[in-house]
């Protein structure tokens with residue numbers, strides 16, 4: 007009897023351990039998905055809302071279609087597109103608040119590729 011109840015308890019602890027593992031894996035994969043990246047999130051916005059001006063021909067040093075340039079200037083992008091909201095000028099390209107927030111998240115997540 008004593009033996010048996012010990013077995014049951016061990017099994018219960020195993021199950022709790024499994025649940026914890028599953029929970030942790032879920033949490034990690036959610037976190038991985040939540041990270042805002044250049045190619046997945048920021049680049050489409052740069053293409054649709056910025057590239058009429060910020061392209062390799064017109065502004066080679068502010069060409070947001072180039073990851074390295076955008077990453078290097080990400081703090082200024084945060085300032086102009088999220089804090090000051092003076093980019094795009096007069097919002098001529100119709101950027102949405104949600105897109106501004108995505109750019110902010112991209113910078114805050116470390117401007118990852």
Ligand code: HEC
Pocket residue numbers: 051052055056057058059060068079082083084086087093094095098099101
């Ligand atoms: C209609 C043209 C136009 C559009 C569209 C536009 N910009 Fe600009 N942007 C400019 C010009 C011109 C400058 C340089 C003068 C200035 O700094 O105000 C500039 C400068 C900037 C700077 C400063 C860079 C530096 O090195 O000082 C940032 C950051 C910026 N833009 C971000 C953006 C972002 C992000 C978008 C899209 C969401 C965008 N701009 C859309 C014309 C534009």
